[in-house]
Amino acid sequence: MNSTRRKLITNPLGKDNPITVQVLGICSCLAVTAQLKPAVVMALSVTVVVALSNLIISLIRKSIPPRIRIIVQLVVVSSLVILVNQILMAFVYDVSKQLSVYVGLIITNCIVMGRLEAFAMSNKPWDSLLDGIGNGLGYGIILVILGFVRELFGRGSLWGYPVFEKIGLYNIGYENNGFIIMAPMALILVGIIIWIQRSKEQKSQ
Amino acid sequence: MEYFNIFIKSVFIDNMIFAFFLGMCSYLAVSKTVKTSLGLGVAVTFVLLITVPVNYLIDKYLLGEGALTWISPSLADVDLSFLSLIMFIAVIAAIVQIVEMIVEKFSPALYNALGIFLPLIAVNCAVLGGSLFMQQREYSNIGEVSCFALGSGIGWLIAIVGIAAIRERLKYSAIPPALKGVGITFIITGLMGIAFMSFMGIKL
Numbered sequence: 001m002n003s004t005r006r007k008l009i010t011n012p013l014g015k016d017n018p019i020t021v022q023v024l025g026i027c028s029c030l031a032v033t034a035q036l037k038p039a040v041v042m043a044l045s046v047t048v049v050v051a052l053s054n055l056i057i058s059l060i061r062k063s064i065p066p067r068i069r070i071i072v073q074l075v076v077v078s079s080l081v082i083l084v085n086q087i088l089m090a091f092v093y094d095v096s097k098q099l100s101v102y103v104g105l106i107i108t109n110c111i112v113m114g115r116l117e118a119f120a121m122s123n124k125p126w127d128s129l130l131d132g133i134g135n136g137l138g139y140g141i142i143l144v145i146l147g148f149v150r151e152l153f154g155r156g157s158l159w160g161y162p163v164f165e166k167i168g169l170y171n172i173g174y175e176n177n178g179f180i181i182m183a184p185m186a187l188i189l190v191g192i193i194i195w196i197q198r199s200k201e202q203k204s205q
Numbered sequence: 206m207e208y209f210n211i212f213i214k215s216v217f218i219d220n221m222i223f224a225f226f227l228g229m230c231s232y233l234a235v236s237k238t239v240k241t242s243l244g245l246g247v248a249v250t251f252v253l254l255i256t257v258p259v260n261y262l263i264d265k266y267l268l269g270e271g272a273l274t275w276i277s278p279s280l281a282d283v284d285l286s287f288l289s290l291i292m293f294i295a296v297i298a299a300i301v302q303i304v305e306m307i308v309e310k311f312s313p314a315l316y317n318a319l320g321i322f323l324p325l326i327a328v329n330c331a332v333l334g335g336s337l338f339m340q341q342r343e344y345s346n347i348g349e350v351s352c353f354a355l356g357s358g359i360g361w362l363i364a365i366v367g368i369a370a371i372r373e374r375l376k377y378s379a380i381p382p383a384l385k386g387v388g389i390t391f392i393i394t395g396l397m398g399i400a401f402m403s404f405m406g407i408k409l
Contacts (some may be wrong), residue, residue, distance in 0.1 A: 023387050026229035027330045070327065071298055078291040086287060101337035104290050108330045110230040183224055184398030191384070191391030198383035 008130040012138030015201065018111045019142045020194045025111035028102045029143055030186040036159050038098045039147030040140075045084045045103065047136025050112050053077045054132030058120040073116045078107045111139055146189055154181035208352045211344075215356030218405055221331045222364040223398035225338075228331030232365050233390055242369035243362070250358025252304065252326050253335045256297050257354035258347055260336040263292055286340075293336045301327045331361050368394060 032042045088096040120128040156164035221227045273280035309316045344350045
């Protein structure tokens with residue numbers, strides 16, 4: 001794997017992150033991160049969909065008429081999402097219930113459409129697959145951070161395991177911050193992550 | 206009265222942006238000035254109002270469990286609901302295209318106002334989300350569905366016009382440089398969301 005290809009995977013994780021830098025795919029990132037487990041499942045689902053749709057569109061990119069390309073992309077993406085949805089319902093039903101409409105909304109996740117338009121339509125299949133995986137993971141990393149912080153401080157647990165109770169934090173008067181699992185707090189947390197990342201970049205320049 | 210309740214509920218309590226974060230991408234990208242955000246908001250409301258009832262009919266008479274009984278009783282246990290995602294998005298994309306052509310033909314002024322936003326809407330999560338919530342919440346008739354669609358659209362419109370107005374004023378504030386632009390927009394949306402949470406106690 002040469003360096004340009006490695007960059008396809010590593011860039012979206014940091015300085016070209018789909019959520020904090022390109023500001024794409026925000027809806028699901030905020031809605032599913034109240035706990036760690038749905039966040040991880042969602043991150044994996046999106047990675048699979050972005051990678052495979054990038055690969056498929058890149059394979060057929062020369063035979064797609066430009067005028068109807070959005071419809072073609074939507075059909076490919078929604079078929080993949082239906083597959084993912086059925087698999088989730090079959091194997092992790094409780095998580096799939098928690099994610100509710102947000103699995104379906106992967107279809108209109110801007111990361112998926114954005115990568116198809118910006119990358120897969122003009123690059124070779126292998127590169128597109130790597131780019132898809134990279135962007136999926138870049139999205140996933142933010143989801144995991146958010147899910148980690150929100151579950152740990154909001155419920156005092158991680159992956160359903162009561163961490164704070166085990167280390168006896170409640171005995172010394174700690175209380176769960178119920179506000180952090182509410183919807184608006186997710187937005188504020190993403191704002192703070194963006195703030196930290198940008199100030200780091202400005203310092204390094 | 207029932208219709209009015211659903212309308213108010215979907216505008217304020219179940220607001221698309223503050224409660225469910227739907228349509229955030231265009232919300233963040235297009236909210237730089239009040240004028241363009243008003244245009245996008247109207248376009249989203251318009252498209253929601255058409256696509257959600259159409260998808261409701263498709264769900265009720267084609268895809269849901271036992272929906273095909275009107276063709277023949279032997280189809281009573283056919284359940285095509287796994288196809289609903291692809292059907293909904295196809296309907297939305299097609300309707301957006303048709304609306305664009307009709308508006309262009311009959312009302313060039315409206316087309317000029319909405320024109321650039323219409324293609325954006327096919328991939329707006331709020332529009333697909335509207336159809337998916339409609340399916341999940343099991344409204345009982347098309348009137349309720351239309352009220353829900355109109356309410357969601359207007360809720361989205363209020364949110365995007367509100368943030369655009371705030372962002373216009375923000376230009377004159379002293380914000381830390383790293384927080385400028387997207388960062389502060391996120392935080393302000395969060396604060397607006399907290400304000401909207403106070404509607405949650407209302408019983409309808």
